[in-house]
Amino acid sequence: MRTTSVGVFKIATRGPGDVSGLMGLIASRAIDPASILAILGKTEGNGGVNDFTREYAVAALCTALAPKLGLTPEEVEQRIAFVMSGGTEGVLSPHITVFTRQQLETPPAGISGKRLSIGMAQTRDFLPEELGRSAQIAETAKAVKAAMADAGITDAADVHFVQIKCPLLTSERVEEASSRGHKAVTISAYSSMAYSRGASALGVAVALGEVAADAKDEDVLRRYDLFSKVASTSSGIELMHNVVIVLGNSESSASEFEIGHAVMNDAIDAAAVIEALSSVGLGAQGLGAQGLGAQAKAGRALVNVLAKAEASPDGTVRGCRHTMLEDTDISSTRHARAAVGGLIAGLAGTGAVYVSGGAEHQGPAGGGPVAVIARLP
Structure with a gap:
């Protein structure tokens, strides 16, 4: 029902x-x-x-x-x-x-199939020394499962995007942990953003069964073979807990929207973007100046594209060296957002797309998930 x-x-x-x-x-x-x-x-x-x-x-x-x-x-x-x-x-x-x-x-008449559903949950507040470590992974996994239940989603295959806002470390937070005899995962505020994003993403992967439930401290930012295909994590200074939003499709929803996703293997993976658009019935042919968003079939319309972007940690994209990690004037996340944002905008026909930088454990290294929300006829 x-x-x-x-x-x-x-x-x-x-x-x-x-x-x-x-x-x-x-x-x-x-x-x-x-x-x-x-x-x-x-x-x-x-x-x-x-x-x-x-x-x-x-x-x-x-x-x-x-x-x-x-x-x-x-x-x-x-x-x-x-x-x-x-x-x-x-x-x-x-x-x-x-x-x-x-x-x-x-319930309205004429609605069939699984439709867009959304659920929300939060973790408890973290101690500074827990960020980027197994405690953040475990608590995030619990919150993802709670958000799935809130969304009325029982099958992990119906989850297409998990957006998380997570904390970062500041010098004050590092010092607070030290005053209690604990050591933070890093003393760099900027580096802590990556640790927090990565641990949060592994929490999604654990909750959805994409990786084993015993993800460890040493896996974060090291085991890049461990990742979630639907996690999108963004760190900020304004909180000390994780806010979890699960987006998927459910039989319990009567929404006029649906969501689908694909996984970009690198920053120039146009085929994955096209696959994500096609997953919600947006045509992949007729690619022209207006982009795929203008080629909607049977009255379907593009609402938004949600994606993650990062500079490949091995310093290359399909065998070609990139300099995003070596530019001391502009951070690599800004380079990656611009590159992936331009690619998606060209295919979607709009620059108003949600592209977030820093995709540690969010898709394969150098890539990231891309989800599309479409309005149905």
Whole structure:
């Protein structure tokens, strides 16, 4: 029996603090603010430790939504899952994607097959010394399973994208651990982002049975043969727990959307992007200036593409040397977002796509998952 209806709204933003598009949809009753479950955003910061556009965007959204929900901004942040990914290099365009979910009293007629479903869960707060280690892996795995249950998804094969916002280390957090006699996985705030992303991704892999349940501390950022095909993790300074959002398809959903995915083996894997588009019925032929998004078949329409990107750790892409890891002016994650963002934008026909940098244990080394959400006829 179909019990929920999931909606997806992609909204362009003019800056990290721009909430006018969302407020307009609420004013027109296109979005019921009480139904908002999660908001994913791309902001135009640097995506690094000091990228405060993420926190600014969340604060602006919480402040705007608070009076609509009769809550304080702090309560809004506890109620809605906010994942802001910094960095819109190249042709990537700043935007937010709003996911809504409503309970249905009467299942609609004419809906068949599995439709888009969404679930959310959070881990407990981590101690600084737990980031990038097995404790983060294990707790994330528990949260992924809880989010699957929240989404009404019982089969791991129906999970197509798991978005996680995870913490990072600061000098204060490292010192706090040291004062208690514990050593953090690294003293570098920037390096800690990778450790946290990697451990979180392995937690997804454990939950979905993609790797053995006994993933260890020493596997993180070393065993690149261990990865999840659907994990997307993004680290930020604004929290000390993991926020987990599971996106998949379920018989319990009456959504007019569905989601599919593929795995990019490297940063120029156009075939995987085409496969992901095709998985939700978007035609792969007629590739032209407008991209595949304009070639939708039978009334289907592209809503958004969600992907991970990273510079291949072996320093090559299909045998050709790249310099992304050796550029001391621009971080490798910014290079990767620009490269993969351009590839996907060219195929999808839009730069308003969600591409997040740093894909440690998220797809094969140098590659990453790519998911597509489409509106059905």
